Amino acid sequence: MIARNKKTIKKFMLWIFIAVLAMTVFLGVSIYFSDDTGDIYYQGFFSSLKIATLISGLIAVITLKKYVARGMSRKTFFKDSTLSIVMISLYSLLLINVFGWILNKVPALAGQILTSEYIENMILLNASAFVAALLFYYVGLTIYFSFRINGWFGTLVSIVLGGFTGYMSFTDMLLNNPGLYFLSAGAAALIFGYLAFRTVTAAYIKI
Amino acid sequence: MTLKIENVDLKIKKDTILTDISLELEPGKIYGLLGRNGAGKTSLLSLIASYRKVNAGNITLDGKKVYEQDDVMQHINFLYNPKDTSAENDKVTEYIESGMIFRNDFDKEYAYRLLDKFDIDTGKAYSALSQGQQAAVTATLGLASLSKVTIFDEVTNGMDAPTRELFYSEVLEAANREERIIILSTHIISEMEHLFDDIIMIHKGQVLLHEPTYELLEKGYTVAGKAERVRAFTENKNVINVKFLGALQIDTVLGRVTPEEMDIAADEHLDISPLKLQEMFISLTDKQKDGK
Numbered sequence: 001m002i003a004r005n006k007k008t009i010k011k012f013m014l015w016i017f018i019a020v021l022a023m024t025v026f027l028g029v030s031i032y033f034s035d036d037t038g039d040i041y042y043q044g045f046f047s048s049l050k051i052a053t054l055i056s057g058l059i060a061v062i063t064l065k066k067y068v069a070r071g072m073s074r075k076t077f078f079k080d081s082t083l084s085i086v087m088i089s090l091y092s093l094l095l096i097n098v099f100g101w102i103l104n105k106v107p108a109l110a111g112q113i114l115t116s117e118y119i120e121n122m123i124l125l126n127a128s129a130f131v132a133a134l135l136f137y138y139v140g141l142t143i144y145f146s147f148r149i150n151g152w153f154g155t156l157v158s159i160v161l162g163g164f165t166g167y168m169s170f171t172d173m174l175l176n177n178p179g180l181y182f183l184s185a186g187a188a189a190l191i192f193g194y195l196a197f198r199t200v201t202a203a204y205i206k207i
Numbered sequence: 208m209t210l211k212i213e214n215v216d217l218k219i220k221k222d223t224i225l226t227d228i229s230l231e232l233e234p235g236k237i238y239g240l241l242g243r244n245g246a247g248k249t250s251l252l253s254l255i256a257s258y259r260k261v262n263a264g265n266i267t268l269d270g271k272k273v274y275e276q277d278d279v280m281q282h283i284n285f286l287y288n289p290k291d292t293s294a295e296n297d298k299v300t301e302y303i304e305s306g307m308i309f310r311n312d313f314d315k316e317y318a319y320r321l322l323d324k325f326d327i328d329t330g331k332a333y334s335a336l337s338q339g340q341q342a343a344v345t346a347t348l349g350l351a352s353l354s355k356v357t358i359f360d361e362v363t364n365g366m367d368a369p370t371r372e373l374f375y376s377e378v379l380e381a382a383n384r385e386e387r388i389i390i391l392s393t394h395i396i397s398e399m400e401h402l403f404d405d406i407i408m409i410h411k412g413q414v415l416l417h418e419p420t421y422e423l424l425e426k427g428y429t430v431a432g433k434a435e436r437v438r439a440f441t442e443n444k445n446v447i448n449v450k451f452l453g454a455l456q457i458d459t460v461l462g463r464v465t466p467e468e469m470d471i472a473a474d475e476h477l478d479i480s481p482l483k484l485q486e487m488f489i490s491l492t493d494k495q496k497d498g499k
Binding site: 005007066068069070071072073074075076201202204205207 | 275
């Protein structure tokens, strides 16, 4: 839906811009008053991005229903929704970094936000956050559609993936060892991407 | 362009919903899909629209499988009134735009003409419309899609009488203008029987009959008059339904009435009239008569 409707794309971009701007102000104020390091900036944003894509996966059935109702296959929905998540994540990461750079220019916060001096680290950090966002979308899809297959199966999948996503959300690995995080999240995204594809393409549409 | 349903079975969990359904639907015809509640009508329509996958058999349009094929699904449009519309906050105009984005054949001008005829405020959100107006928007999206296979599943529910009449005339016009397969699933049989070219009756998950309407209605007649005279007239005939209206008895009979019988009926002051589809439907799907 998002990928095909220009008006929806514009609406989404505007909302993301407002959300990132509001969160930048909030995090900037938090860093200033707590005199914390800039880590909290990226941690806060990346966690929000992952939660947003997880929720997108959990409620994606609404869009899937509209896709099939308008004569599009589940496969096309999967491709389009993945593309939407990729675009949203890239756009969000761009805003996060631009706003982080601006925040870093504020005299009271100068040097507190991680920026250009760690350029390689920043690229890896962003790449890891991007892959994690995609992974969390697939996890959301897998959880929802495993419930549609069977309630017990859904519960089991939720417990396993709940623990997994909890670990991936709160581990320090993303900031301490983004390379390892990138590799593990990338491998998991491939596995869960495949699982999500299988469950979505087998899903029935309830009237 | 033919929609072929071949030996289709559908099971949901342990329940058998449809068994060995085989139908062939031709363009330029309006099909009336009739069946009692829970007969399997909506399930069959869901399969045609790829909402579900068949457990056995095939559904093809022009020889191409329907399920999960974008180029085929594009030509099938399944319209129904959603149960919960509280989250449908898009404006009516956005529904039309969505139709244009997703359906290549969608006729925007025709859609707006129809909405105007149905007296719909296009600036309003779908959820803010009355049930009947929502149904009219749904009907508009189906008609204006120009889809080769257009399925209306009880879309007239909630529409007032003038709106229903307008919908019926638009369906007839649409079927005549474009070579489309239009399937109307309904419980308002008496009001819609004049629309149907063919009747498909589903009962307990199986096709009970699939015949042209005129042929079906020629298969029987009703006799009305004083009870004892009607009983005498229909004795030894295949009476499928008996109704009483005070001192009057109305028998529904399967079979043709001969000229001699017409004379007898006139002498006995009996009124012979063509079979009513609804009468036939009730009789054929009567639970009491199952298996008889």
